Amino acid sequence: MAGLAATPMVGMLPRPVRAATGSIRIVMKDLLTTNPEDVAHIARIEEALAARGHDISIEIVDLPSEGYAEKLNLMLLSGDIPDVIYFQGGDEQIAQQGALMDLRPMIEGTEHLAPALWPHNTARMDNYPYLLYVFPARTKAPVMRRDLLESTGMSAPTTLEEWDALLRAIPGTEVDGNPVTYGIIAPNNTDELDAVFDPAFGIDQTWLQDDAGTWIHSRISDGERQKLAWYASLYADGVLDPEFVTSNWEVKEDKFYTGDVGVVMGTAGPVVGIYEAKMAQVNPGAELVLLTPPAGIQAIDVSKESRGFAVPVTTEQTDAVVAFLDFMASPEGQLMDRLGFEGEHYTRDGDTLAPTDKLGAWYPRFVYDNPNYYQPPISPLSELAQASLQQGVDGFRADNTFVWPADLAAAVDGAETYYRTNAFRFISGELSTEDDWDAYVQGWLDAGGQAMVDYAKEVL
Template identity: 40%
Template sequence: MLGVILLGLFAVLLVACSDKAEEEAIEPEVTEDGKTVITIAYKDDGPSSEASVKYYDALEAALKEHRDLDVEFNIVEIAQGDYAEKLNLLLYSGEIPDLIYFQGSDEQIAAQGLLEDLTPYIKDSEYLKDILYEHNATRLDNYPYLLWVKPINHKVPVVRTDFLEQLTTSESLLADPTVENYQAFFKELVDKGLSEYGITVAGDIAELDFIFNRAFGVTSTWLEDGTGGYVYKKVSDAEKEKLAFYAELYAGGLLDNQYLTKQWDVKEDDFYNNKAGVIVGTNGKVIDLYNTRTKAVNGDSAELTVLPSAAGVSSGYAATSVTKEPRGLAISSQSPNKGIAFEILDFLASPEGMELDLLGYEGEHYKIENGEVVLTDKFYSEWFSRFWEPQTVTLDTPLSSETPLLSPPGQASTDAVVDTYVADNDFTIPEEYISQWDAMENLYKEFAADIITGKVSIDEFDAFVEEWYGAGGEDITKLANETVK
């Protein structure tokens, strides 16, 4: 019933906004000194944030200097709490910003025609079309309303380099990262007293899956069943083998026995304090932060090494969903400033735009020395790119090799994920199946936890599969076999 009410509200909102756009299309909002007002809604940004105001002031100045574009940003204050929920309340009210950052709940908005199709804009762009990752292009083909030019957001395992150098199993693991070699590596970490357990994760096995899924043959969301059809990965024979392996790690004290209740901050502290030999973190900036903190606690010799994904049936950190961007920037279809809004996004992909968005403020986050950009400690401790992070960075002034955007481990983690990229074959679950799907996923999580912790024998896997199909799996699997190409 709530969904029907919301769709009704959206329909009313669409008509109201369309009428308003027709009235304002010729006369967009302009300040007294002739600047076009661009309203933007962005998570964690607002007029009450000094850092946000400073950034958008700097962006205004850069747009004026390099593009002769006179704009004034009106930063929307989003109420604290669940961002997607609070953003939707703003949109329900009829206030539709020109530029909108979504982190969920965008599909209902797009379905009502309130988001602009970005395809023609990107095709005609000067810079953006050249910095897209492969997964960006595929996601835009499937869902052309959100843009998020960032590396794939995957997880990779890392270990202290000084630990790696003390283990006899390291060479075998790096040369041939089989499941067996990973297990031997974890065991030697513990046996030599370098850590209490081999690896820690927070709350569930999702982080482990980035390492081991593809090695066991869990290579996509829907696996070929040998008869020309598809079976869901979590009820497959490959999943059964993987869970049995995790249970073995747990029983041997190699997987943190407190992983089910462990919070992310405790997980990280356990790694810094050498309770865990291996930690899994998001590639890029997060691995960068792990590296900085680990060296601060344990010395420079503790610099991190990125470990390869396990190899077996296949290899690679994870298949990447390409149904749509899970987050990103959108342009309102009702905006009278659509062209200017996209011009801003394109500028941020230019050398001049990257200078601000990637590097921060000259004299604060970087200096120019001997014709090169030298990043400061403040850059590494506080700066982040609000918009794009292309794989190849083009700047008018070259970046010093002594101060790269990412530390060697941070860059290695991103390179490893990009190099092992493969598209998933998942699809968006229709709304009428969502409650069933959630129940099925919860059933799996409970069963997987019981298997790994030894409460239930792996021999009960077939009973779980039968229960999963009875809880809605039959309908979802039928849909998948009609949908997956």
């Protein structure tokens, strides 16, 4: 296993997937026998596998989407264990019991699956080899209305100084005859802001080294203090929406569409495409422009996949599972999974494909293509949405986070809760980054941070 962990998957000579026979059961959120499209999708996958010499039947295991993670754990504990399991949390407890396969030997040298992995997939697999999710990293892409940017008289920002100037210029600037109230908003906490602005303050990884070479958490770094001071200045000057801490994603998006806020961050790819379409629907003719994070990079957590597919050690259908996953990563499988059904989601005229207005309602179930490996004949994403994905690829930097042991869960939760509470107190002006910082650092260490630092020094 140590040898496999050090071996890059991409670039290996592909090995042909041997003909497989068997029946595999798949449980996945939002994959249901009550959805005719899901049933038809699985049926055509079975037919395509048969054409490749695989006699494989695929059974959908129904599990309600509401409370999926909890219901999945109850099902597994009851002894009902499918061959392919989609986790959206709760996988660590199962993996710690030795119940999930190390997927690296299964993927090694596969014809399509290994080359289709994104860089963060490979890194996460080395750190936590029990989940596979061949989807782009969930980076945050900042967007705003093009006419609003033009109305400020400024160019798209590329540095922190230019970002600061633009955000401060937005409040009061008119679009469609109405002044925009705030420059920027993020829902519930500063996560979306941090994803874009952290690297501009030197916070390019979770764990940083001080001048003495000692590992410290970025939450108590000088860069964190400078960043919170900047957020506080935006808050005090009416640039950062003061209701951000009580606003969920729906409120954030509504304020964006109605012109109450100028800049928001969307998850790269389909979400940015949704923002683009909804903005044009609410404000006919309005276009969005993709903005560049000031440092040009985003640190991506590669400690593990936060969701994805696992294979239990109890399965007797390993060959069939590998054949299925490798097919889904193939050009034929990706075309199916990305574009939906011919005549419904796209039309074909010879070798030319054209999307219908229903393509936007289709979503990939299993594999989201890596454009460096395969590109479908038509993209279900707009140019803006596709550019936001590429921005995440271009700015990718692996974070140095890692999976915490179960006995430190309380310490991690305690330190994070302490940070969240006090970050808002700094931003709102209740605390000062000049006068109260040392007390905050000590409080974070006491709340569980010291145990985290001690463990991190061993790991790093």
